[in-house]
Amino acid sequence: MMFQQQYLMWLAGIILLIVAVFSWRDPANPRRLTTGLFWALYGMIFLISDGVYQWMTPRTLHIAVGVAVVVMALIAGFGGVRLGRYHQRSDEEKQASAKRLGNQLFIPALAIPVVTVVGVLAFNNLPGLQQAVFGAGNHSTLITLFSMMMGCLIGWLVALKMTREKPMQSMQETRRLLDAVGWAFILPQILATLGLLFTSAGVGNAISHLTEQYLAVDNRFIAVAVYAIGMALLTMVMGNAFAAFPIVTAGIGIPILVLQHHGNPAVMAAIGMFSGYCGTLMTPMAANFNIVPARLLELPDRNAVIKAQVPTGLMLLVVNIFLLWFMMFL
Known part of the structure; x- marks a missing residue:
């Protein structure tokens, strides 16, 4: 099977x-x-x-x-998702456990990326292994997801062994984190769906029409800047670069940068997504990245994370514009 x-x-x-x-x-x-x-x-x-x-x-x-x-x-x-009681250890017990484990606490977390990378490399370099687990065909996405799942499973088992906790307590901690994050936990999935709906509704075509009519996109640099800045701005509105990417790419990236200026689509896609992530750093719509951490850390200013990230986001956006300009047309 x-x-x-x-x-x-x-x-x-x-x-x-x-x-x-x-x-x-x-x-x-x-x-x-x-x-x-x-x-x-x-x-x-x-x-x-x-x-x-x-x-x-x-x-x-x-x-x-x-x-x-x-x-x-x-x-x-209506505020229907609230915190409860999660059968946690006392503060004294937590401090004693942290002192006993020390830097070993990072081992379960590090196991996830390590196992993921090892799994992806193994499946991609051992064709027989890939076919035995997944069958014939191209399974690039499934390989990554499966490897990450194995990393999470191994990290979970290591954490249970180190902390000497029962498996059900890990479910209580899962519940605690989900309740703390609340509705923001499902926001990326909802926003990604919204991006697909916008694409199906022809928003990308409308953006392409407005861009060609009112901006001098015959100039390569202006076209690149419009694409990168458009990715950042739409990400700030929608809260998710994955939601903004199909819209801006269908409206500006493909028709203008690739078809009109003959740019490299792979470079456009990679740096375009990175430009969107710059917008993620600067918007409260990315609640799971910017609002939830402030809430979990009990910061007095819920926008403190965003304010700290804005300079980085703006500098990276400028760098991305020049990277696209230099690398996309080589």
Whole structure:
């Protein structure tokens, strides 16, 4: 039986459902019913597979998922996701454990990227291994996801061994982190979907028309600057470079930089995404990156992270413009 990407979705869904059950059973959470419902609805979306179409039409399924997302938005909007009690150690026990482990605490976290890189290299350089696990065909994305999953699993087992905690306590910590992040946890997925909707609606074509009509994109440097700055600005509006990328690339990158100026599409895509990340550093819409850390660190200014990152974001954006200009037309 070959490994499929759907298995990863099911794993995520099962974890979210366990979090929902723990939330419902937590009397310390003042909104335990709505908190559990929020994570249960999110988990159910991950559990959907092609088998659902045997007893439900695609249109009915899409409506059901849409209703679930609307309910989640209402729960989040009315403050339905709250913190509870997570059976954590006392401060004294935490300090004693930290002192005992020292820098070994970094080992589980470092195991994730190390195992991911080793897995990707192994699958790409041992064709027989790739076919044995995934079957015939191109599985580049699945290889990365599978390797990262194995890294997370190994890091989790190492952490349990080092801390001498029970596996269920790791689920409590998962719930604690999810409750702390709250609605912002699903924001990247929602914004990426929004980007696809904008692309299907022809927003990219509208941007292309406005750019060609009102900007001097016949000049290579101006065209490059418009693309990079457009990526950063739209990312700031949408909160996610993945959501902005298909829109700006369809409107400016492909028709102007690639087709009109004959630029290298690979360079355009790589540095274009990097330009979008510059916008991520400077927007509250990227709540999971910029607002949540301020909340977790209990900073008095919720925009403190953004203010610290703005100079870096602007400098990187200028560097990206010149990188595109020099490298895209070699």
